[in-house]
Amino acid sequence: xxxxxxxxxxxxxxxxxxxxxxxFPNYFRWLDAASRHFFISCGIPPWxxxxxxxxxxxxxxxxxxxxxxxxVSYDDVxxxxxxxxxxxxxxxMQHHRVLRLSSCGDAPQLVMEADExxxxxxxxxxxLRAIPIPADYLAQCS
Amino acid sequence: xxxxxxxxxxxxxxxxxxxxxxxFPNYFRWLDAASRHFFISCGIPPWxxxxxxxxxxxxxxxxxxxxxxxxVSYDDVxxxxxxxxxxxxxxxMQHHRVLRLSSCGDAPQLVMEADExxxxxxxxxxxLRAIPIPADYLAQCS
Amino acid sequence: xxxxxxxxxxxxxxxxxxxxxxxFPNYFRWLDAASRHFFISCGIPPWxxxxxxxxxxxxxxxxxxxxxxxxVSYDDVxxxxxxxxxxxxxxxMQHHRVLRLSSCGDAPQLVMEADExxxxxxxxxxxLRAIPIPADYLAQCS
Amino acid sequence: xxxxxxxxxxxxxxxxxxxxxxxFPNYFRWLDAASRHFFISCGIPPWxxxxxxxxxxxxxxxxxxxxxxxxVSYDDVxxxxxxxxxxxxxxxMQHHRVLRLSSCGDAPQLVMEADExxxxxxxxxxxLRAIPIPADYLAQCS
Numbered sequence: 001x002x003x004x005x006x007x008x009x010x011x012x013x014x015x016x017x018x019x020x021x022x023x024f025p026n027y028f029r030w031l032d033a034a035s036r037h038f039f040i041s042c043g044i045p046p047w048x049x050x051x052x053x054x055x056x057x058x059x060x061x062x063x064x065x066x067x068x069x070x071x072v073s074y075d076d077v078x079x080x081x082x083x084x085x086x087x088x089x090x091x092x093m094q095h096h097r098v099l100r101l102s103s104c105g106d107a108p109q110l111v112m113e114a115d116e117x118x119x120x121x122x123x124x125x126x127x128l129r130a131i132p133i134p135a136d137y138l139a140q141c142s
Numbered sequence: 143x144x145x146x147x148x149x150x151x152x153x154x155x156x157x158x159x160x161x162x163x164x165x166f167p168n169y170f171r172w173l174d175a176a177s178r179h180f181f182i183s184c185g186i187p188p189w190x191x192x193x194x195x196x197x198x199x200x201x202x203x204x205x206x207x208x209x210x211x212x213x214v215s216y217d218d219v220x221x222x223x224x225x226x227x228x229x230x231x232x233x234x235m236q237h238h239r240v241l242r243l244s245s246c247g248d249a250p251q252l253v254m255e256a257d258e259x260x261x262x263x264x265x266x267x268x269x270l271r272a273i274p275i276p277a278d279y280l281a282q283c284s
Numbered sequence: 285x286x287x288x289x290x291x292x293x294x295x296x297x298x299x300x301x302x303x304x305x306x307x308f309p310n311y312f313r314w315l316d317a318a319s320r321h322f323f324i325s326c327g328i329p330p331w332x333x334x335x336x337x338x339x340x341x342x343x344x345x346x347x348x349x350x351x352x353x354x355x356v357s358y359d360d361v362x363x364x365x366x367x368x369x370x371x372x373x374x375x376x377m378q379h380h381r382v383l384r385l386s387s388c389g390d391a392p393q394l395v396m397e398a399d400e401x402x403x404x405x406x407x408x409x410x411x412l413r414a415i416p417i418p419a420d421y422l423a424q425c426s
Numbered sequence: 427x428x429x430x431x432x433x434x435x436x437x438x439x440x441x442x443x444x445x446x447x448x449x450f451p452n453y454f455r456w457l458d459a460a461s462r463h464f465f466i467s468c469g470i471p472p473w474x475x476x477x478x479x480x481x482x483x484x485x486x487x488x489x490x491x492x493x494x495x496x497x498v499s500y501d502d503v504x505x506x507x508x509x510x511x512x513x514x515x516x517x518x519m520q521h522h523r524v525l526r527l528s529s530c531g532d533a534p535q536l537v538m539e540a541d542e543x544x545x546x547x548x549x550x551x552x553x554l555r556a557i558p559i560p561a562d563y564l565a566q567c568s
Contacts, residue, residue, distance in 0.1 A: 010317075012313075012316070012317045012320070013316065013317070013320055013331065013342070013443060013444065014313055014316050014317065014443055014449045014451065016443065016444045017439060017440055017442065017443075017444070018189070018190070018439065018442045018443070018444065018445075018446040018500075019199045019200060019202075019270070019444075020332065020444040021202075021270070023174070023440045024170065024174070024202075024203045024206075025167050025168070025170035025171045025174060025440065026167070028166065028167035028170050029167045029296075029298055032165070032166070032167060032296070032297070032298050033294075033296045033297070033298065036296070036297055040359075046358065046359055047160070047297065048160070048304065048357070048358075057161045058161060058297070060161075060163075060166075060210070060213070061166045061210050062209070062210060063207075063208060063209045063210065064166075064206070064207075064208050065205075065206075065207050065208075066205060066206050066207075067204070067205045068202070068203055068204060068205065071202070071270055073332070074330065074444075075324075075330055128161070128163070128213055152459075154455075154458070154459045154462070155301060155302065155458065155459070155462055155473065155484070156301055156307045156309065156455055156458050156459065158301065158302045159297060159298060159300065159301075159302070160297065160300045160301070160302065160303075160304040160358075161302075162302040162474065165298045167298065171438075171440055174438070174439070174440050175436075175438045175439070175440065178438070178439055182501075188500065188501055189439065190446065190499070190500075200439070215474070216302075216472065217466075217472055302473070302474070303483045303484060303486075303554070305486075305554070307458070308454065308458070308486075308487045308490075309451050309452070309454035309455045309458060310451070312450065312451035312454050313451045316449070316450070316451060331444070332444070341445045342445060344445075344447075344450075344494070344497070345450045345494055346493070346494060347491075347492060347493045347494065348450075348490070348491075348492050349489075349490075349491050349492075350489060350490050350491075351488070351489045352486070352487050352488060352489065355486070355554055412445070412447070412497055
């Protein structure tokens with residue numbers, strides 16, 4: 001079983017659009033936070049530290065694939081369950097399930113789901129490039 | 143050939159993250175604007191008008207599929223070429239190509255590409271639901 | 285002593301700019317959330333309910349006055365202490381103190397402070413207008 | 427007369443809140459862009475260049491003072507007129523007037539106004555500090 005990390009996110013008034021529901025780019029803001037917290041919770045240092053120590057700036061997105069199944073509004077609380085489903089040589093696929101907590105004791109409801117393909121990146125000859133996934137990171141995160 | 147509409151977007155300092163490149167959720171902000179401008183340029187009224195006249199709140203996203211191929215930074219100017227590649231009964235698939243204009247006369251470079259599946263939605267019995275694509279909208283946009 | 289409500293806000297990577305510090309418009313996003321949570325914690329219902337029941341859409345901003353004293357970065361945790369310092373007939377002045385929690389046990393540090401003048405607003409003859417502050421709200425919030 | 431630079435900003439659907447009007451933190455995003463464009467139009471290079479050449483990271487905000495006079499919604503086009511009203515030794519005060527273009531030929535309407543006190547900043551001994559305003563910048567911008 002892959003390691004799973006849960007991230008909690010309140011939805012605010014300003015996250016919602018004129019329809020009164022979450023404006024979808026905000027989900028990607030929250031997925032990015034959940035992605036980073038996954039690594040923090042595995043013991044990987046913040047990107048400012050990995051940059052200073054190893055030249056790694058973070059995990060830029062290569063591609064994403066998302067499905068939206070139910071609208072969400074302010075005062076909703078979301079749980080984002082994040083895991084890495086595939087580790088390649090340079091790429092990994094992080095999966096996020098976004099659930100809305102019920103205010104009346106029902107089971108959390110899936111509202112959005114996404115796969116993100118990301119890489120660890122660093123500067124080489126002035127250009128940002130994917131690097132092979134560091135073996136110690138892989139060991140810490142599996 | 144499907145109708146294609148081009149939307150221009152400047153990249154600002156605040157759109158960029160600590161790496162100095164566009165923080166990816168901002169692309170989804172711009173795609174959403176490009177998606178709406180496609181309909182405006184087809185002669186569909188703003189959503190506040192479609193809501194008042196026909197109960198249509200806009201075109202919420204059902205799923206998206208995006209690929210990021212090159213980093214972008216502030217002062218870059220992006221062109222987003224948008225077209226509808228498939229019209230279903232309720233769903234349609236909008237395709238966006240995001241190109242960076244060259245400052246030295248080279249051809250624009252593809253930096254991001256996305257498919258978005260969207261629906262026209264309205265409230266029915268207090269819930270937001272997809273409606274069949276209006277025939278006049280289909281005629282105006284094809 | 286006016287009632288004081290505290291709101292906690294994590295700072296994320298994507299809240300930071302190319303300098304690596306919080307991009308200042310994000311503080312205003314957080315103040316707006318803190319402002320709303322103040323009213324929620326006083327027992328005022330969410331704006332969607334006040335709109336349905338009494339035609340009140342929320343508390344739009346009339347003016348703001350902010351001072352930034354220390355940069356903040358991702359992984360910092362902020363506490364926003366919010367209180368209403370003046371109640372007028374239509375306007376009220378909400379004050380926010382934004383403190384950064386120390387990770388090493390020191391006292392929280394003030395990083396930003398703001399006064400916001402707001403009104404309760406509703407639609408009258410199709411236009412958004414300030415309304416006199418409802419007496420029951422005033423009683424609940426003092 | 428101080429030099430004045432005008433910056434144009436479209437308002438998008440996603441810039442608006444559940445009331446259907448611009449969520450106010452977005453004004454600060456646009457002011458920040460207008461502030462930077464003022465310097466670009468004076469011939470000051472982008473901050474990535476000033477950082478590389480002179481250690482200047484940009485112009486962080488010290489304080490701001492804003493007044494909001496009329497709501498704005500999507501499809502509105504804003505003009506932001508920016509000028510520097512005071513130059514101190516380290517601080518300067520930038521003033522922004524935000525006007526909404528009329529779609530029916532009337533004069534643009536003032537919708538928001540703000541003073542921003544900013545500094546040029548650089549790293550000194552690992553900390554971000556205000557530096558004296560460079561004489562050549564002052565000459566270029568006056």
